[in-house]
Amino acid sequence: MPNAPTLSGELPEPPEKAKLLLSNEIAPVEGDITDTTALSTFIIDNSINIVVDASSAYEAAGKILDGVINAATIRQGALAKDNMIGPKLGFVYTSGAWVHGSQKTRINDLAPVGSVLSQGKPATPVAWRPAHEQDILAARDKLDVAIMRPHTVYGRGSWIWSTWWGPLAQAAKLGSISPVQVAADRTACPGVVHVDDVAAGFHAAIDRIDGRLGTWPVFDLVTETLSVVEIMENVKTFLGVKALIEYTGAHENPFLEALSLVSKSDASRAKTVLGWNPKRTEFLLNLPIYLKAWQASQ
Numbered sequence: 201m202p203n204a205p206t207l208s209g210e211l212p213e214p215p216e217k218a219k220l221l222l223s224n225e226i227a228p229v230e231g232d233i234t235d236t237t238a239l240s241t242f243i244i245d246n247s248i249n250i251v252v253d254a255s256s257a258y259e260a261a262g263k264i265l266d267g268v269i270n271a272a273t274i275r276q277g278a279l280a281k282d283n284m285i286g287p288k289l290g291f292v293y294t295s296g297a298w299v300h301g302s303q304k305t306r307i308n309d310l311a312p313v314g315s316v317l318s319q320g321k322p323a324t325p326v327a328w329r330p331a332h333e334q335d336i337l338a339a340r341d342k343l344d345v346a347i348m349r350p351h352t353v354y355g356r357g358s359w360i361w362s363t364w365w366g367p368l369a370q371a372a373k374l375g376s377i378s379p380v381q382v383a384a385d386r387t388a389c390p391g392v393v394h395v396d397d398v399a400a401g402f403h404a405a406i407d408r409i410d411g412r413l414g415t416w417p418v419f420d421l422v423t424e425t426l427s428v429v430e431i432m433e434n435v436k437t438f439l440g441v442k443a444l445i446e447y448t449g450a451h452e453n454p455f456l457e458a459l460s461l462v463s464k465s466d467a468s469r470a471k472t473v474l475g476w477n478p479k480r481t482e483f484l485l486n487l488p489i490y491l492k493a494w495q496a497s498q
């Protein structure tokens with residue numbers, strides 16, 4: 201909850217993460233989002249219109265959804281007592297491209313995920329996610345929903361790229377000329393999208409969540425698909441590394457396996473339905489900017 205002023209009228213010092221949010225003009229709230237009752241109470245007490253789950257609270261995703269449905273049910277019930285209806289509570293869920301698994305041919309976000317009809321098997325870390333997406337879609341009697349599936353996000357901290365870029369940055373630092381081992385399959389081909397374009401996609405979905413997303417409110421957000429070799433050779437050139445790269449595979453590690461998926465997904469529906477117009481394209485051309493930002497955030 202927002203910090204209460206002290207008797208002297210001064211606000212107490214907020215925790216570190218709250219300070220970061222405050223400095224970005226976002227009102228932080230302290231509380232446990234996985235406490236279903238606390239979450240629904242907070243939504244009602246603060247007249248929240250739309251909840252965006254952008255957390256990585258994977259094991260608790262169901263509890264967060266339950267809290268949001270609970271709030272919507274209470275709100276609908278209160279209005280029903282006065283024979284009234286109101287707008288539905290909005291819920292935007294951050295899923296991701298890994299639910300598609302690897303593809304052999306081009307697909308889009310109408311392709312079913314986690315089913316016998318799917319080309320690929322969801323990556324192990326998100327094997328639970330197709331069922332969670334279904335739970336969200338099944339709650340449309342109570343909620344206006346959107347499910348957003350960004351592909352691998354770059355820009356600013358680019359934390360997810362550290363696994364691949366880290367060994368090359370280390371080799372550059374040491375001036376090493378022996379082969380640099382990168383824990384990826386040589387065939388890896390991720391879809392990529394800049395964090396600003398992800399935000400724009402979410403905004404576009406939020407703007408249209410009141411029934412203007414059609415019957416399938418699920419959107420992949422991706423601007424390019426690029427092979428790991430192409431990406432890493434460009435990283436190598438920029439960092440001035442002379443050594444060869446050795447792709448050592450995913451070592452049966454679920455996270456590394458997910459990074460090594462092959463994406464052949466496009467985002468044409470996000471463009472036509474949401475009017476999404478990604479502006480931060482040309483990942484390789486602008487790679488030096490993203491690498492410098494990533495290095496600065498390490």
Ligand SMILES: NC(=O)c1ccc[n+]([C@@H]2O[C@H](COP(=O)([O-])OP(=O)(O)OC[C@H]3O[C@@H](n4cnc5c(N)ncnc54)[C@H](OP(=O)(O)O)[C@@H]3O)[C@@H](O)[C@H]2O)c1
Pocket residue numbers: 233234254255256257258260294295296297349350351352353354360
């Ligand atoms: N990064 C990508 O390339 C990418 C691509 C597609 C989809 N996604 C999806 O986007 C979502 C966010 O990922 P991200 O990359 O933005 O991760 P991130 O930078 O690690 O952010 C995750 C946030 O969730 C918060 N969180 C985790 N568990 C929580 C809990 N139990 N209660 C409250 N907050 C909790 C974390 O807070 P703390 O820092 O305090 O732990 C953190 O602020 C995930 O669902 C992920 O699957 C990410």
